[in-house]
Amino acid sequence: GAGVSQTPSNKVTEKGKYVELRCDPISGHTALYWYRQSLGQGPEFLIYFQGTGAADDSGLPNDRFFAVRPEGSVSTLKIQRTERGDSAVYLCASGSADARGTQYFGPGTRLTVL
């Protein structure tokens, strides 16, 4: 079956621009997580969705970052007024309530802010 997919795979933007990153989780997975991975580092948690609601957004670095999951499936991470420090790989993971703890990661979107 299909795994987690993310689009685009690469995004280059200019400082100050707005970007949207999309995540298609595994069908039926109710839990969805966004992480950010900087070069040479482990992924860092950004936000967690259970169904349609953002149950934990404690990892979002500031109010320029926002994420939605309106129908409980696809999620979009939105970054306003991008800064060069936002450059990283943004990873999405999904999980099933039946398989406690197991998260399946997508390939990520590499964001470069010039």
Next chain:
Amino acid sequence: QQQVKQSPQSLIVQKGGISIINCAYENTAFDYFPWYQQFPGKGPALLIAIRPDVSEKKEGRFTISFNKSAKQFSLHIMDSQPGDSATYFCAASMRNFGNEKLTFGTGTRLTIIP
């Protein structure tokens, strides 16, 4: 505050040898400890995971050893192969109303040489 510390940062092992990567955690509320394998340009993939009620878990060539009192756990890769060359991340999580966000270590770049 780094809640999961991982070492070494890089590791070179001869083919057929044993690769050992260590992690230490601080938060005693963590109750799930996975290891992820990541190849360049790909998302992390779950390799093996353990819960604190057991001291060891083995799956094929991969073994996790867990020491609850020392708050440490390690990954052993037996008979290491060139295809094992990748970056390995330890992680930890605790379940909080379905939220199992992962806290990752900083990663170990493993290289298996012929």
